[in-house]
Amino acid sequence: MERRHIITIASEKGGVGKTTLAINLAIYLKALREEIPVTIFSFDNHFSVDRLFRIGNQAPTGDVSQLFWPQPPQDLGGMGEFGINFIPSLGALDPVALGIKGVERLAQGIEKTGLTGFVLIDTRPVLDIFTQNALFSADQVIIPVKDLPAMENAADIYAFFDLYRLPRKRLRILPSLIDMRIRFPGPFRNTFELLRAYAIKCGYRCFEGYISKSPKVESLNTNPQGRIYPVLIHGRNTEVHNQYAALARQVIQRAFPEPTEQNQQVKTPGSAPSQVISGSRPD
Numbered sequence: 001m002e003r004r005h006i007i008t009i010a011s012e013k014g015g016v017g018k019t020t021l022a023i024n025l026a027i028y029l030k031a032l033r034e035e036i037p038v039t040i041f042s043f044d045n046h047f048s049v050d051r052l053f054r055i056g057n058q059a060p061t062g063d064v065s066q067l068f069w070p071q072p073p074q075d076l077g078g079m080g081e082f083g084i085n086f087i088p089s090l091g092a093l094d095p096v097a098l099g100i101k102g103v104e105r106l107a108q109g110i111e112k113t114g115l116t117g118f119v120l121i122d123t124r125p126v127l128d129i130f131t132q133n134a135l136f137s138a139d140q141v142i143i144p145v146k147d148l149p150a151m152e153n154a155a156d157i158y159a160f161f162d163l164y165r166l167p168r169k170r171l172r173i174l175p176s177l178i179d180m181r182i183r184f185p186g187p188f189r190n191t192f193e194l195l196r197a198y199a200i201k202c203g204y205r206c207f208e209g210y211i212s213k214s215p216k217v218e219s220l221n222t223n224p225q226g227r228i229y230p231v232l233i234h235g236r237n238t239e240v241h242n243q244y245a246a247l248a249r250q251v252i253q254r255a256f257p258e259p260t261e262q263n264q265q266v267k268t269p270g271s272a273p274s275q276v277i278s279g280s281r282p283d
């Protein structure tokens with residue numbers, strides 16, 4: 001696998017599920033296509049990615065700021081849990097921002113690291129220089145949207161793409177944290193239908209389906225152990241499990257469009273091959 005495919009998860013709205021999605025998508029991509037390397041890093045400064053993927057007390061190797069160096073190290077990051085490579089986060093990113101001149105620096109840095117396979121970038125809820133670089137470098141962008149204000153914010157990402165003449169087809173809206181118990185009278189019966197209709201009206205493409213708001217997923221992120229538990233392993237009886245699997249298949253199909261049997265099955269990382277489970281189809 002020599003190809004590289006960069007997936008940026010971006011939204012100016014906080015709390016729409018970006019980081020949770022980035023972490024879990026990395027694991028689903030690995031489970032679906034174990035031969036493809038998966039690398040994840042985050043410009044968020046709360047170290048969720050590090051907490052989940054760091055193995056034991058393994059010393060961090062470098063950090064995300066080094067991606068902006070003129071010659072980033074070739075061995076940036078390290079193999080983490082679930083066979084996923086992660087580049088450590090950095091708490092104090094603001095001083096680094098001052099030194100970043102231009103939106104193409106991250107793309108150049110990633111190119112020089114020689115990373116291959118899927119590269120997932122989690123961003124902060126602001127269109128700062130890091131998010132701009134992450135958007136510019138992306139082969140596809142996932143924009144999680146949970147309400148109309150978040151949808152209105154998506155306009156800034158589209159405007160950024162237009163400004164730099166990047167193809168809008170790289171962008172996809174993902175209705176997120178949908179609570180199907182909320183019902184509306186009239187043509188749009190729930191938040192998902194409403195958001196989808198609004199996106200289409202704005203000319204935005206959407207992923208098939210949505211991500212439900214799930215108390216189980218919330219408890220996997222926030223619990224007395226202070227740990228993050230992946231949905232694939234600890235939430236397999238949830239709707240969100242099937243939704244993440246379906247999303248991962250769409251992401252793979254967009255990245256490497258050849259049809260493959262493997263796209264139809266999800267394996268639990270680290271489990272015996274016999275423990276293969278079926279997920280839902282994307283459509």
Ligand SMILES: Nc1ncnc2c1ncn2[C@@H]1O[C@H](COP(=O)(O)OP(=O)(O)O)[C@@H](O)[C@H]1O
Nearest residue numbers: 014015016017018019020212213214217218221
């Ligand atoms: N599918 C989901 N169902 C319920 N809660 C979720 C889901 N995804 C994320 N959350 C919760 O929502 C909050 C925000 O998620 P997070 O991934 O940190 O969003 P962001 O990175 O966009 O700020 C967290 O408390 C997280 O546990």
Ligand SMILES: [Mg+2]
Nearest residue numbers: 018019044123
């Ligand atoms: Mg976040």
